[in-house]
Amino acid sequence: MTISNKELQINEEIRDKELRVIGNDGEQLGMLSAAEALEIAYERNLDLVKIAPQATPPVCKIMDYGKYCFEQAKREKEARKNQKIVExxxxxxxxxxxxxxxxxxxxxxxxxxxxxxxxxxxxxxxxxxxxxxxxxxxxxxxxxxxxxxxxxxxxxxxxxxxxxxxxxxxxxxx
Missing domain, CATH: 3.30.110.10 (Translation initiation factor 3 (IF-3), C-terminal domain)
Incomplete structure (x- = not known):
């Protein structure tokens, strides 16, 4: 089962030949092919997420995508809560x-x-x-x-x- 987001490409959706890959703890893994990066992500039981598609070559990060989406939703909810509606x-x-x-x-x-x-x-x-x-x-x-x-x-x-x-x-x- 894959969780998809319209803005970010994850796992098999990434079809670029060469990617700059960042590990889940922020270390640079260097220039890898999409297949190699995906293999590393699967070994660590994580997802490969394209975070900067406009860069040359595109930048991908190995992370837990479900956790990332949860954190993002939590931040948005907190921002909405702190918002003052002016009447x-x-x-x-x-x-x-x-x-x-x-x-x-x-x-x-x-x-x-x-x-x-x-x-x-x-x-x-x-x-x-x-x-x-x-x-x-x-x-x-x-x-x-x-x-x-x-x-x-x-x-x-x-x-x-x-x-x-x-x-x-x-x-x-x-």
């Missing part, structure tokens, strides 16, 4: 928002930014308020100033339909 949290306001409501929205946005998420701050214009978009611009400007210590503006305020939208991303601590 976009939306804070919706209206152009005629009251002071305490505004402060509550700012506190919520700061909490989102501290936890590493991006914030989409949007001011929605109802009915005739669309005639005064500058009020929404001033509101977002106040919002930006309030969030300045924990976030930085990624995309400035822009009209999208009946809303004025701005994106704020968390500050990176360097």
């Amino acid at each position: 976009i949290k939306e804070i919706r306001m209206f152009s005629n928002i009251d002071t305490n409501d505004f402060n509550t929205k700012v506190n919520q946005a700061c909490k989102f930014l501290k936890s590493g998420d991006k914030v989409k701050a949007s001011v929605r214009f109802r009915k005739r308020a669309i005639a005064h978009p500058e009020l929404g611009g001033e509101l977002l400007e106040r919002f930006k100033e309030a969030c300045l210590e924990v976030g930085v503006v990624e995309k400035p305020a822009k009209m999208e339909g009946r809303s004025l939208v701005m994106f704020i991303s968390p500050k990176t601590n360097k």
Whole structure:
């Protein structure tokens, strides 16, 4: 039974005439034919794996391929586990928002930014308020100033339909 990987050729899949062969503990075995290298690998109960096909001559290593695949999968799983998925949290306001409501929205946005998420701050214009978009611009400007210590503006305020939208991303601590 052979374990195959699309990127690496192993054992009988290697058809090159001459190979540079590396042993399982890292020692150079020199230039060998594919048949000789395969024979050495089988003697040691290991696999012959082509690790650098673009080199001249191609470089092969004698290793336990099943163990190598397991270690590779383990490393990828660990990398995925340590990855942080950034979410976009939306804070919706209206152009005629009251002071305490505004402060509550700012506190919520700061909490989102501290936890590493991006914030989409949007001011929605109802009915005739669309005639005064500058009020929404001033509101977002106040919002930006309030969030300045924990976030930085990624995309400035822009009209999208009946809303004025701005994106704020968390500050990176360097």
